[in-house]
Amino acid sequence: MAGGDVRAERISRWDPEDPQLWERGGRRTARRNLWLSVYAEHIGFAVWSLWSVLVLFLTPAHGYALSPDEKFLLVSVVSLVGAVLRLPYGFAVTRFGGRTWTVCSALVLLLPVVAAAVLVRFPHTPLWAVLLCAAAAGLGGGNFASSMVNINRFFPEREKGWALGLNAGGGNLGVATVQLLGLLLLATAGAAHPEALPLLFIPALLLAALLAHRYMDNLPAAPTDYGAYRCALRDRHCWLLSLLYVGTFGSFIGFGFAFGLVLQNEFGKSPVQAAAFTFLGPLLGSLTRPLGGRLADRFGGARVTASTFLALAAGAAGSLAASAAGSFTGFVAVFVALFVLTGLGNGSTYKMIPARYAARAADAVEAGLDPGEARAEARRLTGAVIAVSGAVGALGGVGINLAFRESYRTTGDARAALFAFLAFYGLCAAATWAAYLRRPRRSGSRHVPTAAEPPEEPTPGAAGREVRS
Template identity: 75%
Template sequence: MSARWITRWEPEDPGFWEREGRRTARRNLWISVFAEHIGFSVWSLWSVLLLFMTPKAGFQLSPDDKFLLVSLVSLVGALLRLPYGFAVTRFGGRTWTVCSALALLVPVVLATVLVQRPQTPLWALLLCAAVSGIGGGNFASSMVNINGFFPEREKGWALGLNAGGGNLGVATVQLLGLAVLATAGVARPEVLTLLFVPALLLAALLAWRGMDNLATNRTDYGAYRSAVRDRHCWTISLLYIGTFGSFIGFGFGFGLLLQNQFGKSPMQAAAFTFLGPLLGSLFRPLGGALADRFGGARVTAWSFLALACGAAAALAASDAGSFLVFVVVFAVVFVLTGLGNGSTYKMIPAIYAARTESAVEAGADPAEARTQGRRLSGAVIAISGAVGALGGVAINLAFREAYRQTGDAAPALVGFLAFYLLCLAVTWAVYVRRPAAEGAGQATGAQQPEPKPEPAERGARGA
């Protein structure tokens, strides 16, 4: 496949950025948002298809089976984020976006066939769900690609918009599922799957016609090896488990949760499931913008505190049997996951930009240092995106086990509450309190002059 390659790319140069950089970067961004949006929709497809697969439609799937299916989709999507993040730097954003969009036709067509056959064995449904998981890999490749196009001062906005637009795919497929349920009924799930065939073809065409391959956006195995030895890579990954893992886990399982916890019908559950992912996606760019303004560490810390309160409120609503309060609380929780997603991802390029600055001050070649910083940043984005997505697996497995053992979601909600408090403590200790003590005053809003911190901690304060 022939491809357009950009060999000179200097987004930190104001003159270059104004002349041609901004226009090119934004063209690639908008197409990337659309392609990632469709990828997320396919990844989320089974969270809606399972609402159709009821005894009335001839399917005999237990709550255990359904939570296992959405857990498998999450798992495959999480595991593929690493190779997808690497692939886009090898083959280029344009080339990989075209290929990854066309590859998603396979799970869409396969699902179209299987959902019309109630006698399909569970292993075949699991296989199809696993193949649908490849849509989750699109997030990592898209984010790594867009990270290379924008200057540091605009990455919070650009990455937040790219991720938020992609995350909206969860709400899109759920809204489409609601529309199909309302018009065609529970017996016609294939209407939903077939809608994505032209959408995927359009995404591939737009990428082919309008995107570029960025030669300077290269990540090699050495960058990944360096990333996995960096403590910030794993700290950020832990935080992203709490933010994005919550978003995708609750997004996949919320409809099943409403059915099992409150006995709602597929139509009733679908009427509410889209609301949370929609809000979480819309607020993700705001999380990035707030991180640009106030610092990612501070925004992330406040998000985890509020998420812990949200988990406690959801537990209380569940105990009281209040469906309305439960839905409202989860809507707020989704908003908080969106804010936390944006702020956490903003922390990554900020940390490595600060290291680049320190290297330049120490005498390193500026162009080489910035290139290396972008490569390492891209590797960490891919790794943390993969690890963070595993949180979605954990959430649905927690719900599955809670229902198996007690028939109620309460034990899972207690576990989520404890994990959010752990993430709050880590954020505070590593990126708020400790950098302030070492001179990273910007992390906490302090303005007084202080001694120069170590490079890694300066990255934390800039985040």
């Protein structure tokens, strides 16, 4: 990049760590790509979540005969496709470039949007066709991974936390956006015209593709580091952190899809009544994600994550009590609190990943490894673990909806699923404590804090300290 704020089909050289390049226009270029990426990812998340609203319209009053377990199967399929596509979308953006892939990923979402608008006008559509249409909307779930990988390459290490947090939070808000639009549609056009909701996204997607084509950039192609992924998959911390992300982000996206359906089935609410509350949780959960990262910076990622899971377990117990008492107000209040907690946990869990591998790099330096090599290896593994945990964590949304489906199918209410969530959150809290907070027994040697535990004293060379960035 020669200088200034450059717009080019493909940038020939990009090194955000180069101070001169960054000051000569690199910062403006990176931020321009960031804002456009946030918009495109936001729309992708909204399309991914589209069926969390459309499914509220599929009632007998409108000619649909879908049972509660079939509706939960429907949103489970959408969650599954979005989760499975995260890794290949992440690989694709480094191969084809952020500009090219953003344009393509936006345009391909026109297919599920148009199909949904047509399908909801035909009440007697067979279940397999509805499932296929909903699965296509899952393409929007892959946009998160490609957007995060792309923006990660644009920014220097010192600004990645801010940039990635903004990108992730802006994307998550797409869940609240589609539910707010659904509520607005119900309030203005009524429940008789569900096709208007997907049609609203046609101009939004075309605008995303146009802006990306005009103003985004392709960075030099980067080969996928499959060796880093192989190393990550052999690392127990990769799977443990993925489990924790299942409990945080998986709960966020799973509850986002299920909340309206639960209100309909648990309390007999109409589409309008259910939609009036469904947006609150995803909105607040998205907004609290950056706060979770800030709290992790202040108190340590593991402490915040463990506390969040204990609070989530208490929230699940509260929702059980509200359900048993038939308290709609209490149930909604507790569920909104659960969304807020998942947002906090999203931020703190993601904070734990770079901290874990930065601490490992510090151990390697103390053992004699070159500091540059140790930091480079930590970055390789951090990127791979973030990609893997993001994909695995999204599968938690599938688990949430399948648990609700089985609960309603076998018992007729949500209590069995809520009890299962309580037990799972307790397990996650215990795993976080055992792996990252529990102090080993002293055996005559100094205690070394774990990767996600702040040191007892500010010792610069503490190998296991948590790095706060």
